[in-house]
Amino acid sequence: MVDMNINILIVDDYKTMLRIIRSLLTQIGFNNIDEASNGSAALAKLKEKKYELIISDWNMEPMTGLELLKNVRADEALKTIPFIMITAESKTDNVIAAKQAGVNNYIVKPFNAETLKAKLASVLGAF
Amino acid sequence: MNKDWADALFIKLKTLQNDNAGVIDINNIDNIIEQFLEILSPYLINKQERDIYHQIEMILAQFTALKRDISNISSEILNKNFIPEIAMDLRSVISQTEKSVTGILDISDEISAICQKITDPAIREELMIKATRVLELCNFQDLTGQRIQKIVHHLTEIESVMYKMLHALRPDINLRTKHVSEDKALLSGPQKEDETPSQNDIDDLFNSL
Numbered sequence: 001m002v003d004m005n006i007n008i009l010i011v012d013d014y015k016t017m018l019r020i021i022r023s024l025l026t027q028i029g030f031n032n033i034d035e036a037s038n039g040s041a042a043l044a045k046l047k048e049k050k051y052e053l054i055i056s057d058w059n060m061e062p063m064t065g066l067e068l069l070k071n072v073r074a075d076e077a078l079k080t081i082p083f084i085m086i087t088a089e090s091k092t093d094n095v096i097a098a099k100q101a102g103v104n105n106y107i108v109k110p111f112n113a114e115t116l117k118a119k120l121a122s123v124l125g126a127f
Numbered sequence: 128m129n130k131d132w133a134d135a136l137f138i139k140l141k142t143l144q145n146d147n148a149g150v151i152d153i154n155n156i157d158n159i160i161e162q163f164l165e166i167l168s169p170y171l172i173n174k175q176e177r178d179i180y181h182q183i184e185m186i187l188a189q190f191t192a193l194k195r196d197i198s199n200i201s202s203e204i205l206n207k208n209f210i211p212e213i214a215m216d217l218r219s220v221i222s223q224t225e226k227s228v229t230g231i232l233d234i235s236d237e238i239s240a241i242c243q244k245i246t247d248p249a250i251r252e253e254l255m256i257k258a259t260r261v262l263e264l265c266n267f268q269d270l271t272g273q274r275i276q277k278i279v280h281h282l283t284e285i286e287s288v289m290y291k292m293l294h295a296l297r298p299d300i301n302l303r304t305k306h307v308s309e310d311k312a313l314l315s316g317p318q319k320e321d322e323t324p325s326q327n328d329i330d331d332l333f334n335s336l
Contacts, residue, residue, distance in 0.1 A: 012269075014225075014268070014269045014272060015225065015229070016225055016228045016229060016232065016265060016268045016269060017266075017268075017269040019229070019232050019265075020232070020262050020263075020265055020266065020269075023232065023235070023236060023239075023262050024259070024262060027239065027255070027259060058314070059273065059314050059316060064314070066313070088269070088270055088273055088316060088317035088318075089313070089314060089315065089316070090317075090318055090323055090324050090329060091313075091315065091318070092332060093313060094313055095329060095332050095333055095336070096332075096336060097313055099333060099336040100336075105333070106329055106333050107326065107329075108323070108324065108325075108326055108329045109266055109269060109270060109317070110263070110266035110267070110270060111263075111266065111326065112263045113259045113262070113263060115326050
């Protein structure tokens with residue numbers, strides 16, 4: 001069973017998207033959710049606190065989601081954290097680049113609650 | 128090569144080299160081409176040569192007309208912030224929709240909270256599904272926002288090219304200098320709706336890698 005008390009970091013430069021993801025996660029039953037507005041801010045949070053899941057957008061400044069993913073995978077202390085990309089970047093090259101960088105799953109926007117739940121289950125285990 | 132016109136062109140080139148330290152001003156390029164054409168004109172022999180000559184003449188006429196049009200534009204018009212103003216309007220669309228969507232999300236959260244107080248499980252479940260659907264539909268704000276950002280980026284690029292061209296043809300006007308940031312290589316934002324792959328397509332691709 002999935003531990004609903006895990007710390008989750010959601011990263012997106014759109015406040016509304018952070019809000020949507022947070023609300024959906026809360027509906028599923030997760031309570032410990034932190035937010036960051038870009039890759040750099042996320043990386044700073046990851047150094048301060050232990051997270052068990054990262055859900056990140058791709059297209060952000062100054063650090064993109066892909067750069068964040070590469071930084072996470074290159075860091076000994078962070079490299080095993082499951083990472084889900086939620087993005088509007090849906091070209092084949094994007095999916096390949098994310099997979100090569102070590103993403104655990106890839107959700108294309110617009111997405112629904114069912115998709116998010118299914119991807120969370122594939123990364124964290126069945127609910 | 129006919130020696131007469133080759134000599135004439137060579138003399139003309141030498142003259143240009145001596146004038147203005149060999150630097151050719153873009154504003155003078157049509158005059159120079161016109162002079163070259165005048166030199167070549169008496170030496171045209173066959174139809175192919177005359178056709179090429181005629182095409183160059185036509186291009187030259189179009190370039191001269193373009194230069195004239197640009198020189199007729201007043202500096203006041205050139206320095207009007209058309210594109211930055213459009214970009215600002217588009218950005219305000221993003222912020223206004225964001226504000227509205229935040230309101231919708233607040234109401235959705237309130238509905239979800241009310242759901243917890245409903246004792247009938249069937250009604251509670253039905254209302255929760257509706258509240259979730261409202262959340263999901265608010266995805267549009269992020270996607271339209273990204274599409275608008277993409278338009279703003281392209282407008283800025285067009286502006287940069289336009290200003291470079293105007294600066295070359297109207298050095299007398301002090302145009303604002305523009306900086307266009309480098310885009311991240313892979314990023315292209317949301318695709319057109321009919322070109323966007325479904326989540327199943329993405330899953331198939333992801334799992335095949």
